[in-house]
Amino acid sequence: MTTDHFLPNDEMLAGVDAEQLHDLVGLVDYDPTRDVFPVIGWDAIVWAAGNATQSSHFFQSALGMELIAYSGPTTGNPDHHAYVLQSGSVHFVVKGAVSPNSPLADHHRRHGDGVLDIGLEVPDVDRCVAQARRAGARVLAEPHNEADELGVIRSAVIGTYGETTHTLVDRRHYHGLYWPGYVPRTSTYQKRTTAPDRLFEALDHVVGNVELGRMDAWVEFYHRVMGFTNLAEFIGADIATEYSALMSKVVTNGNHWVKFPLNEPAVGKRRSQIDEYLDFYCGPGVQHLALATSDIVRAVDEMTKNGVEFLAIPDAYYRDPVLRERIGKVRVPTGELQKRGILVDRDEHGYLLQIFTKPIGDRPTVFFELIERHGSSGFGKGNFKALFEAIEREQAARGNL
Numbered sequence: 035m036t037t038d039h040f041l042p043n044d045e046m047l048a049g050v051d052a053e054q055l056h057d058l059v060g061l062v063d064y065d066p067t068r069d070v071f072p073v074i075g076w077d078a079i080v081w082a083a084g085n086a087t088q089s090s091h092f093f094q095s096a097l098g099m100e101l102i103a104y105s106g107p108t109t110g111n112p113d114h115h116a117y118v119l120q121s122g123s124v125h126f127v128v129k130g131a132v133s134p135n136s137p138l139a140d141h142h143r144r145h146g147d148g149v150l151d152i153g154l155e156v157p158d159v160d161r162c163v164a165q166a167r168r169a170g171a172r173v174l175a176e177p178h179n180e181a182d183e184l185g186v187i188r189s190a191v192i193g194t195y196g197e198t199t200h201t202l203v204d205r206r207h208y209h210g211l212y213w214p215g216y217v218p219r220t221s222t223y224q225k226r227t228t229a230p231d232r233l234f235e236a237l238d239h240v241v242g243n244v245e246l247g248r249m250d251a252w253v254e255f256y257h258r259v260m261g262f263t264n265l266a267e268f269i270g271a272d273i274a275t276e277y278s279a280l281m282s283k284v285v286t287n288g289n290h291w292v293k294f295p296l297n298e299p300a301v302g303k304r305r306s307q308i309d310e311y312l313d314f315y316c317g318p319g320v321q322h323l324a325l326a327t328s329d330i331v332r333a334v335d336e337m338t339k340n341g342v343e344f345l346a347i348p349d350a351y352y353r354d355p356v357l358r359e360r361i362g363k364v365r366v367p368t369g370e371l372q373k374r375g376i377l378v379d380r381d382e383h384g385y386l387l388q389i390f391t392k393p394i395g396d397r398p399t400v401f402f403e404l405i406e407r408h409g410s411s412g413f414g415k416g417n418f419k420a421l422f423e424a425i426e427r428e429q430a431a432r433g434n435l
């Protein structure tokens with residue numbers, strides 16, 4: 035069995051075919067029958083928001099996503115609003131407390147806007163949970179069924195770093211838009227007529243910031259619990275800047291769709307950006323989500339028109355002769371990259387184009403990356419120094435450096 039037979043159903047992929055997905059996120063063939071914890075790919079990313087009603091609008095108007103489903107007081111859920119948004123195969127569920135007694139309100143008080151849960155689609159929830167329990171993971175919800183007239187979902191929840199969780203979802207016998215109990219919902223919001231249908235097609239990677247000295251323990255967690263393996267890219271002292279430093283390793287599932295870079299702060303002269311995150315998020319959590327796009331230039335232009343702010347990259351980055359040599363020939367002229375602050379990195383397999391937004395909420399925590407891969411399976415290690423220097427300027431402007 036290869037990845038061709040091991041992808042989410044058509045509803046979840048939403049018009050992104052296997053070949054396109056292969057190129058977008060760097061899929062590899064693999065045999066799930068030998069996997070202790072087979073993972074098909076991403077399920078939904080669930081967010082906590084201080085105002086989900088307005089965040090849902092941001093995801094539509096700024097990121098070009100579509101509202102497709104909803105749960106809330108009018109659908110028998112008095113605790114919170116939950117809006118389901120989609121762009122290609124990416125699904126976000128944005129939740130915000132209605133009841134002052136909602137656990138979501140407490141979570142938001144501690145962490146601010148951010149990622150509650152990184153959903154993973156699996157073919158056998160019970161097998162995965164049994165493996166997770168054997169390997170010492172926290173099982174937060176046992177495997178159980180939820181059903182409505184559109185079918186049944188079997189799921190369970192395990193804990194990962196901080197208060198972040200993984201919901202394990204078997205949705206092969208469900209044909210609704212997201213989850214039993216959710217109702218279809220669209221929005222009257224209209225994109226500008228020149229805007230493309232979507233600005234990104236797939237989730238590429240989700241980065242976790244973990245506590246000082248704990249990166250290897252969380253890498254080992256994903257090895258032991260989920261059978262994930264390391265990808266080559268490793269960030270050590272070589273990317274330390276004068277003011278900030280971090281360590282990073284990347285773990286991935288069998289088909290390489292689900293990729294988790296894990297960062298920990300490294301001791302620098304000044305406070306690292308990971309320390310800043312840990313302070314403001316009150317512990318470990320999701321730092322950024324990389325959205326795979328087939329046209330990063332168009333995505334950046336549209337998002338900029340929509341009011342999304344990207345990190346400024348120093349002009350020196352594009353002038354540096356060593357860097358230009360390393361970048362080589364890419365599909366976009368350097369001047370066009372420079373105009374937008376798009377970064378380039380290259381490895382032996384090809385290159386990638388990437389750009390980072392500023393934090394999307396009030397706290398200096400979670401942000402997005404846009405990534406356009408052309409064969410490279412990296413994460414932009416060569417750009418870390420340039421990126422950190424740009425982030426540090428923002429951090430200094432906030433008075434947290």
Ligand SMILES: [Fe+2]
Nearest residue numbers: 241324403413
């Ligand atoms: Fe990234």
